[in-house]
Amino acid sequence: MMKSELHQGLIYAGDSPLASTITVEQTGPMQLTVRAGSFTTTGQARLRPYVPADHDPIIVQGKAEKLADGTRVRLWIQKANGTPLESAKTYALAANQIITVTSDPLAAVTYTIDLITDDLVAAVLVKRKLVEVEKYGPPPAGWHKIHELLFEFILPPGTTDLAGLTMYVLTVKPGFPPGTGPADWQTQTG
């Protein structure tokens, strides 16, 4: 069963540029499909009140951008040389990726699915290891992780159908989660 809950896969973009249309679905007893889509990272930024005289010049330089509310600006954190440390980037997964999951007859294994990139294209990296025996290998040389798409889940020995397992997948929603207004202050939720 694919799930996405607060703290486990579900995230709201808040004021960040975070966005994702990439989804993971179970398409067979032991088959997962990562649907093509796009993923936009947050980058590394500070939010500040928009001061036109201060910010308009650096917006032109690509070092900042105005938020949709028009009152704040997103300043990309800069490296020592004055260039953005990491501005938001959008990666496109061009085609669906079908993944066959295999259990081990004797030992539990774990799976994780990451979105990775070589800074040219995006791809899917499936990571599998025997629990307490192996470690995940690194991404291929020249590639790096963008984000988890399917968070680690344990596959018991001899599993032949994923349907009974809970698998948490990434879901990005715009804005902020509900329940942060005064009405919620009256209720202890955690």
Place this chain on the structure above:
Amino acid sequence: MIALTSGDITGVDELAFSDAAADPTADARFRRSGDELTWRTQDARTNTVTRNFALLSDTTGVPAASIGIGMLFQAESGDENPSDFGALDFAASDVGAGTEDTFLSLLLRIAGRALDEKYRFSSTAGDGFAALFTHAVTADRTYTLPDETGTVLTDTGHNVAANVHGLPASVNVLGNRSASGEFIQRGTFDPAAAGTTDNPVYISNTTVTFPVAFNSTPFVMSGGGTGDNDALGGTQVITTTTFRMIIYTLTSGSNPTDFRWVALGT
């Protein structure tokens, strides 16, 4: 010129002034100059204010709150001549002996309706008008209005998240119940290297997704759990969207629950 050296002029219906085309020539004279009637007085003051015209309207009744005196300003409108344009009223909110309080009302018209009080400048708090300028200060104060367009917050308007310290909506300000003047500090450090002969520990790790994405990598502090599970928590692989909670326990197979965390970021 008619010279009246003393006494009163009574029983006069109207006084008509010709246009003398000049201001009064001497003290205590009243003269028309074009469309102006000028009442001239002269004294020797240098830095004080003189009130050289007074309107007095006393009463044969018993004065009570709201008694006052005013001045009506009239001109001509499309269908009225004369047409009331405005009035200034000075009225009393307290007529008690030795406790008199007064206020100034500016009366204006809206949509052809009768003059109505729109602004009140009072010496004490009043009630129920479009705008009330008052004070209850015990010393001279200076209030400087901002040189920009905006809305002045009131005691009801400031209790809005979006107005608190410029924070965006849905951000709630965290208070401190324990003490005033405290502040948060934060930092990073490199822990000492782990020993090589210590007891083995068992490690659980879970990737936690923040409910809301940060704009830059936050600081994350892990708390303990609520159960008696002799476990310690730690965090690693912190990003703007997730972090990995590492649980260290000396008990093989234990299942710690309710581990808590705090993240500080923008």
